[in-house]
Amino acid sequence: MKKYLRIIALLLCVILLPVYAMAKEENLDDGVVRIALLISGDLGDMSFWDSANAGLTRFSEDHPEVIVDIIEMGSSDTSKYESTLTKTCNGAYDLIIVGSTDMREPLQRAARKKKYADRRFIIFDTEIKDGQAVDYPTVHSIMFSQNEGGYLAGTLAALMSLEKGAANTAFIGGTKNDIINDFGYGFMQGVRDANAARGIDIGAYNAYIGDFVNSPKGSSLATSFYKSGVEVLFAAASQAGLGCIDSAKNNDRLIIGVDSDQYAYYAETDPEKASHIVTSALKRVDLALYNCCEKFLNGTLTYGDLEILGVKDGMISLVENDNYNAIVSEETRAYVTSVARQIAEGTLVVESGLKRYTRQEALNTLFDSLDPTK
Amino acid sequence: MLEWILSESFLTNVIAYAIPIIFAAYASLISNKAGISAINIEGAISVAAVTGALVSHFTGSWVIGLICAMSAGILMMMLLALAALQLRADSFLSGIALNTLATGACLLIVKGVLDGRTDSSTAPSVPVPSLKLPLLSDIPVIGKAIFSQNLLFYLMLIALALIVLLLNHTRLGVQIKTAGYHPEAGESVGMSTRRTRAIALMICGMMAGLGGAYLSMASLGYFSAGMVSGRGFIGIAAEAMGAGMPIRTTLFALLFGAVDYFAVGGQTVLSFPYELLNTLPYLMTLLALTLYAAAHNKRKRG
Numbered sequence: 001m002k003k004y005l006r007i008i009a010l011l012l013c014v015i016l017l018p019v020y021a022m023a024k025e026e027n028l029d030d031g032v033v034r035i036a037l038l039i040s041g042d043l044g045d046m047s048f049w050d051s052a053n054a055g056l057t058r059f060s061e062d063h064p065e066v067i068v069d070i071i072e073m074g075s076s077d078t079s080k081y082e083s084t085l086t087k088t089c090n091g092a093y094d095l096i097i098v099g100s101t102d103m104r105e106p107l108q109r110a111a112r113k114k115k116y117a118d119r120r121f122i123i124f125d126t127e128i129k130d131g132q133a134v135d136y137p138t139v140h141s142i143m144f145s146q147n148e149g150g151y152l153a154g155t156l157a158a159l160m161s162l163e164k165g166a167a168n169t170a171f172i173g174g175t176k177n178d179i180i181n182d183f184g185y186g187f188m189q190g191v192r193d194a195n196a197a198r199g200i201d202i203g204a205y206n207a208y209i210g211d212f213v214n215s216p217k218g219s220s221l222a223t224s225f226y227k228s229g230v231e232v233l234f235a236a237a238s239q240a241g242l243g244c245i246d247s248a249k250n251n252d253r254l255i256i257g258v259d260s261d262q263y264a265y266y267a268e269t270d271p272e273k274a275s276h277i278v279t280s281a282l283k284r285v286d287l288a289l290y291n292c293c294e295k296f297l298n299g300t301l302t303y304g305d306l307e308i309l310g311v312k313d314g315m316i317s318l319v320e321n322d323n324y325n326a327i328v329s330e331e332t333r334a335y336v337t338s339v340a341r342q343i344a345e346g347t348l349v350v351e352s353g354l355k356r357y358t359r360q361e362a363l364n365t366l367f368d369s370l371d372p373t374k
Numbered sequence: 375m376l377e378w379i380l381s382e383s384f385l386t387n388v389i390a391y392a393i394p395i396i397f398a399a400y401a402s403l404i405s406n407k408a409g410i411s412a413i414n415i416e417g418a419i420s421v422a423a424v425t426g427a428l429v430s431h432f433t434g435s436w437v438i439g440l441i442c443a444m445s446a447g448i449l450m451m452m453l454l455a456l457a458a459l460q461l462r463a464d465s466f467l468s469g470i471a472l473n474t475l476a477t478g479a480c481l482l483i484v485k486g487v488l489d490g491r492t493d494s495s496t497a498p499s500v501p502v503p504s505l506k507l508p509l510l511s512d513i514p515v516i517g518k519a520i521f522s523q524n525l526l527f528y529l530m531l532i533a534l535a536l537i538v539l540l541l542n543h544t545r546l547g548v549q550i551k552t553a554g555y556h557p558e559a560g561e562s563v564g565m566s567t568r569r570t571r572a573i574a575l576m577i578c579g580m581m582a583g584l585g586g587a588y589l590s591m592a593s594l595g596y597f598s599a600g601m602v603s604g605r606g607f608i609g610i611a612a613e614a615m616g617a618g619m620p621i622r623t624t625l626f627a628l629l630f631g632a633v634d635y636f637a638v639g640g641q642t643v644l645s646f647p648y649e650l651l652n653t654l655p656y657l658m659t660l661l662a663l664t665l666y667a668a669a670h671n672k673r674k675r676g
Contacts, residue, residue: 042481042492042599043490043492044485044490044491044492044493045492046495076477176648176649205642207638207641207642207648208641208648210648210652211600211603213598213599213600213601213603214600214601214603215493215594215598215600215601216589216593216594216601216603217603217638219593219594220387220390220391220635220638221638221641221642224387224638224639224642224643225642227383228642228643239492239493239598239599239600242493242495242596242598243594243598245495246495246594246595246596249595250595265496266495266496269496269497269498270495270496270498273498371645373642373643373644373645374645
């Protein structure tokens with residue numbers, strides 16, 4: 001009998017402990033600042049997530065008194081995202097940072113809960129709810145004007161195609177989602193305006209891999225563009241986009257990378273591959289998050305609002321490294337720099353490709369007008 | 375469009391797309407002949423791909439990379455043999471478990487070896503070379519597509535010949551077929567079904583290994599998680615439609631390669647909406663399996 005009692009007691013402990021732990025959120029008033037970054041993908045993508053990771057890592061090095069935890073949730077099981085967020089909210093984190101549209105709905109639910117009212121959140125690369133950031137008084141939303149990065153890439157691609165004597169350039173995206181459309185729409189505007197400014201007629205193919213991981217497909221899409229005469233193309237497709245870079249190396253053509261400085265990643269391990277990356281359309285997720293964490297420490301971070309970061313904030317730009325200077329002619333570089341300055345000053349406005357600003361039909365019209373297969 | 379389909383580059387690309395599918399189909403063929411379904415071909419290809427890429431990078435030799443890729447494929451199939459033959463677990467369920475294991479194992483291996491990366495693009499593999507046969511490669515249209523291919527394409531042709539030879543003209547081939555069609559008959563004359571199936575799984579693993587090596591050492595210069603993306607399963611479907619006949623299986627796998635390439639070329643050369651094109655390989659699989667089942671039932675009734 002005693003034995004059974006013991007077993008039952010043990011079982012009760014095992015069952016009740018996690019229930020208790022889950023229900024009880026830890027107290028924040030312990031004098032220590034804790035920040036958590038949830039990665040809803042895989043690190044090692046050499047672009048988006050690695051950039052976020054780098055920003056927080058640098059922040060924790062500069063502020064050893066702050067505890068920074070980076071939690072990688074992986075891309076294979078999206079059902080884990082919400083439970084991980086809940087667990088993190090229950091922990092003693094003062095600030096919780098999440099990114100990408102995958103985290104929107106989980107965060108909407110968490111931020112609404114009364115018991116998390118003292119927690120503060122940042123969501124980046126999307127708005128917590130389209131046009132309704134004000135309804136979430138504990139959430140700071142950050143978006144990037146990747147259309148401006150696409151525009152600079154498009155301008156450069158058109159001018160380089162002209163220099164190299166190619167009739168067309170190309171844009172390769174992962175899937176047709178909002179962010180990739182924004183990149184693509186910017187790219188096409190860049191090509192269109194460069195054509196008009198120089199009186200040339202460079203076309204631009206477009207193609208989509210269908211996901212962000214099928215790198216062999218990315219490689220073969222790029223190869224078929226290169227085989228049809230494209231000299232330089234722009235790929236915004238995360239891991240699958242690395243396949244496009246592989247193809248650029250094999251076909252001895254050029255590519256414009258995305259998000260992080262992809263030249264720098266390969267410069268040491270595979271210099272030959274790196275030399276085919278003209279530049280990358282930077283999206284400074286690292287810098288944006290670093291600045292936000294600084295503001296959070298100072299108490300100047302605002303909530304219930306949306307911050308849009310672009311060329312003018314130094315968050316979107318093209319990498320100007322030695323490779324860029326070596327490959328691109330001085331004239332083209334000067335032109336791209338002047339375009340960037342106009343965007344920063346606001347004299348040149350790049351239209352957004354996000355669906356809340358521009359309808360899909362308008363996107364298609366521009367894409368088709370430059371597409372040589374149409 | 376017709377001009378594009380009949381062009382040299384179309385044929386070259388279709389073959390390049392079909393090679394991993396064909397190897398997967400051969401792997402499935404051998405195991406099915408021996409009466410055991412190896413659903414974990416997909417996972418074996420993935421593990422072989424990561425092994426081939428990393429080993430070739432660190433040894434600087436594609437030969438060693440290729441051998442290790444095949445060994446990795448064999449190892450994954452031996453795990454299936456252990457579960458399904460030795461411990462008598464359901465081969466289908468074990469296969470699913472092994473596929474899940476492979477997904478995790480690949481990430482773990484890359485992250486462990488390359489310090490937190492999910493692909494090996496910073497550690498480029500040593501590619502398997504292409505062979506250009508003199509004279510023959512000058513034949514118009516088919517010359518470049520058939521006689522100027524990657525070495526693994528010729529290995530595939532050799533594998534096809536060996537499989538036909540093995541199944542029809544050797545003692546082992548008869549044993550494998552007996553293990554599949556009527557294991558009791560084999561047992562009654564002293565043949566060990568378990569041993570025969572294990573040998574068949576070894577050959578199956580070797581084929582999957584070659585498929586994996588093609589992906590990470592020829593098609594692409596590195597391994598990345600998710601690069602197999604269903605090619606193993608498509609190979610299994612091609613084998614099912616080929617009804618276990620090596621040549622027919624090869625032709626069906628080629629057809630799948632063609633549809634797969636069409637989904638890429640349809641976007642770049644022609645102008646089709648990509649959402650529709652990306653569903654083509656899967657639609658094709660469904661359609662083919664339905665036709666196959668219908669034909670199979672008719673044959674049974676007739």
